[in-house]
Amino acid sequence: MADSYKVDGMTCGGCARSVTNAITKAAPSAAVTVDLANGTVTVDGGVPADTVKRAVEAAGFDFRGAA
Amino acid sequence: MADSYKVDGMTCGGCARSVTNAITKAAPSAAVTVDLANGTVTVDGGVPADTVKRAVEAAGFDFRGAA
Numbered sequence: 001m002a003d004s005y006k007v008d009g010m011t012c013g014g015c016a017r018s019v020t021n022a023i024t025k026a027a028p029s030a031a032v033t034v035d036l037a038n039g040t041v042t043v044d045g046g047v048p049a050d051t052v053k054r055a056v057e058a059a060g061f062d063f064r065g066a067a
Numbered sequence: 068m069a070d071s072y073k074v075d076g077m078t079c080g081g082c083a084r085s086v087t088n089a090i091t092k093a094a095p096s097a098a099v100t101v102d103l104a105n106g107t108v109t110v111d112g113g114v115p116a117d118t119v120k121r122a123v124e125a126a127g128f129d130f131r132g133a134a
Contacts, residue, residue: 012081018127022127058089061085
């Protein structure tokens with residue numbers, strides 16, 4: 001199942017990679033897709049929202065909940 | 068003492084914040100300065116280089132050693 005979240009502060013490919021890495025580190029089986037234009041992150045693999053939130057915030061971006 | 072490192076892949080303010088957060092999380096007392104134009108990160112507070120390396124890599128950027 002894929003869940004999409006609004007994440008503020010991602011402005012370039014480096015940001016996208018950073019968020020992807022942070023989530024993948026917290027949940028190695030997750031498949032992460034970042035949509036920079038819409039400021040959303042989609043996580044496939046049944047990862048708890050709180051795990052995504054902590055990873056996103058640890059990476060320095062703002063987790064805004066379900067997109 | 069401040070140590071400067073070359074870090075590849077930082078292209079915007081979001082990247083800079085992400086790298087700063089990752090290092091600060093690993094070493095809370097560190098003072099981190101990112102120079103995007105030169106691709107360098109300066110860490111003040113006597114943080115071991117290996118700690119900086121791990122934090123930078125976990126955040127999805129490429130640690131290239133001393134600048």
